[in-house]
Amino acid sequence: MELPYAEPYKIKMVESIKRSTKNQRLKWIIKANYNLFNLSSENVFIDLLTDSGTGAMSDKQWAEMMIGDESYAGSSSFLKLKKVVKKITGYKYFLPTHQGRAAENVLFSALIKEGDIVPGNSHFDTTKGHIEFRKATAVDCTIDEAFDTSIIHPFKGNVDIDKLENVFKQHPKEKIPFVVLTITCNSAGGQPVSIKNIKEVSLLCKQYEIPLYFDAARFAENAYFIKKREKGYEDKTIKQIVKEVFSYGDGMTISAKKDGLVNMGGFIALNNKKVFKQATVFNIMFEGFITYGGMNGRDMGALAVGLNESTEFNYLESRVEQVAYLGQKLVDYGVPVQQPFGGHAIFLDANKFVPTIPREEFRAQALAVELYVVGGIRGVEIGTVLADRDPVTRENRYPELELVRLAIPRRTYTNNHMDYIAASLKNIYDSRNKAKNGYIITDEAPIMRHFTVKFDKI
Numbered sequence: 001m002e003l004p005y006a007e008p009y010k011i012k013m014v015e016s017i018k019r020s021t022k023n024q025r026l027k028w029i030i031k032a033n034y035n036l037f038n039l040s041s042e043n044v045f046i047d048l049l050t051d052s053g054t055g056a057m058s059d060k061q062w063a064e065m066m067i068g069d070e071s072y073a074g075s076s077s078f079l080k081l082k083k084v085v086k087k088i089t090g091y092k093y094f095l096p097t098h099q100g101r102a103a104e105n106v107l108f109s110a111l112i113k114e115g116d117i118v119p120g121n122s123h124f125d126t127t128k129g130h131i132e133f134r135k136a137t138a139v140d141c142t143i144d145e146a147f148d149t150s151i152i153h154p155f156k157g158n159v160d161i162d163k164l165e166n167v168f169k170q171h172p173k174e175k176i177p178f179v180v181l182t183i184t185c186n187s188a189g190g191q192p193v194s195i196k197n198i199k200e201v202s203l204l205c206k207q208y209e210i211p212l213y214f215d216a217a218r219f220a221e222n223a224y225f226i227k228k229r230e231k232g233y234e235d236k237t238i239k240q241i242v243k244e245v246f247s248y249g250d251g252m253t254i255s256a257k258k259d260g261l262v263n264m265g266g267f268i269a270l271n272n273k274k275v276f277k278q279a280t281v282f283n284i285m286f287e288g289f290i291t292y293g294g295m296n297g298r299d300m301g302a303l304a305v306g307l308n309e310s311t312e313f314n315y316l317e318s319r320v321e322q323v324a325y326l327g328q329k330l331v332d333y334g335v336p337v338q339q340p341f342g343g344h345a346i347f348l349d350a351n352k353f354v355p356t357i358p359r360e361e362f363r364a365q366a367l368a369v370e371l372y373v374v375g376g377i378r379g380v381e382i383g384t385v386l387a388d389r390d391p392v393t394r395e396n397r398y399p400e401l402e403l404v405r406l407a408i409p410r411r412t413y414t415n416n417h418m419d420y421i422a423a424s425l426k427n428i429y430d431s432r433n434k435a436k437n438g439y440i441i442t443d444e445a446p447i448m449r450h451f452t453v454k455f456d457k458i
C-alpha cells in the first residue's frame with residue numbers, strides 16, 4: 001500500500017478554541033454590526049480572517065525569542081536577520097519595519113509623488129491605499145484569465161505584458177516611479193506569477209528604465225508553485241528559485257507575517273543606494289532606528305529562522321497542499337471556488353454562490369456573515385466592500401470578482417478543521433436559493449473602509 005501524506009512536524013503546544021451555538025453567534029454578529037473584524041476572536045471557532053501573523057512558530061523560532069538582543073542600535077538579532085535577508089533575497093540593503101504596510105509607507109514616501117502611476121498585477125489593498133493616499137494611481141495589469149474563477153491557468157497572478165506596455169507608452173517614465181509585482185497575487189486569489197512572466201516584466205521595465213519592486217509577502221509560496229508548475233524548475237531548490245526571482249527586480253517590500261512565519265514584522269530590501277538612503281530617513285521618522293525599525297530584537301531573531309524554514313520544500317508542501325485539500329473538498333461538494341487553488345487561501349466565488357443577492361447589497365459580505373453564523377468560521381470579504389469608493393466620484397467600485405477569502409493560518413489547523421469548514425459550506429450551498437437580501441452600509445471610513453464599516457441587514 002502506498003503510504004499517505006503526513007505533515008513534517010509534530011505538535012508541541014495546543015490552544016483551546018471555543019465552540020458556540022448558532023443563536024450565540026447571531027447575537028455576536030449583530031453586536032459587531034455584521035462586520036467580522038468587530039468580532040471578539042474568542043467567539044470564533046475557526047479563524048480564517050487572515051493568514052497574516054496567525055501562524056504557529058517553530059520550537060527553533062521560540063528559542064530565538066528567548067535570546068533576542070533588545071539593544072537599541074546594532075543588536076545581534078538585527079545582524080542575524082540582515083545576514084539571512086541578504087542570503088535569501090540577494091539584495092544589498094535592508095531596512096526592518098513593523099509590518100508590510102509600514103514598509104510600503106517608507107518606500108513609497110521615498111518614491112511616489114502626486115499624479116504618479118504605479119502599474120502592477122492586482123495591488124493589495126494596503127499597497128493601493130498607500131498609492132492613492134499620495135494622490136497617485138494604481139493600474140491593474142493582471143491577465144484577464146485571473147478574473148474568471150473557473151479558468152484553469154497555472155499562473156493567474158501574471159502580468160499582461162501588453163497592458164503594462166500600454167501604460168508605459170501612455171505616460172512619461174518620470175510619472176512611473178516603479179512597477180509593483182505582488183508574489184503571490186493576494187487580490188487575484190493567492191495566484192502565483194511565473195518566472196517567465198517575471199523575466200518579461202523585468203525586461204520591459206529595463207527597456208523603459210522603470211524600476212521593478214516586489215510585494216513579496218508570499219514569495220516562498222510563489223516559488224513552490226514555480227517548482228511544481230514551471231518547466232525547468234522541478235529540480236531547483238526553493239532557495240535557488242527565490243534568489244532567481246528576486247534577481248529580476250530592484251527591491252522588495254514584505255509583510256513578514258506571511259512567509260516570514262512570524263506574528264509581526266516586515267522589511268524593505270533593495271539594491272539602489274540612493275533610494276535606500278532616502279528610505280532610511282522615512283524609516284527613522286515612521287518606524288524607529290534602522291537596526292530595529294519597529295521590531296523587537298526577539299522578533300527579528302524569529303524572523304531570521306522563519307525565512308529559512310519557509311523556504312524549505314517540506315514545509316511548503318504541507319502548507320500549500322493543506323489549502324488544496326480544503327479546495328478539493330469544496331469542489332467535490334459543488335461549491336464554486338477560485339481555481340486553481342491559491343497558495344494561502346481558498347476563495348469562494350460569491351457571484352456564482354449567491355447571485356440571488358444584488359451586488360449593491362454586498363453579496364460576498366452576506367456569504368461571509370452566513371458562514372460565521374452557520375459554522376463559527378470567520379472569513380473575509382474581498383469584493384465591493386474592500387474595493388472601496390472611487391477617490392474622485394466617491395461611487396462604490398464594483399470589482400470583477402466578489403470573493404470570500406478563507407485564509408489558512410500556517411501550521412495551525414488540522415485537516416479535521418478543513419473537513420468541518422467544507423461541511424459548513426456544503427450546508428450553506430445546499431440552501432443558497434433562499435438567500436435574497438444582503439446589507440446596507442450605515443457607517444464607513446473615507447479610506448480602507450472594510451476594517452471599521454458598519455452594516456444593517458436588509
Ligand SMILES: Cc1ncc(COP(=O)(O)O)c(C=O)c1O
Binds near residue numbers: 052101126255
Ligand atoms: C500582498 C500583501 N501585501 C502587503 C500586505 C500588508 O502587510 P501587513 O498586513 O503586514 O501590513 C499584505 C497583508 O495581508 C499582503 O497580503
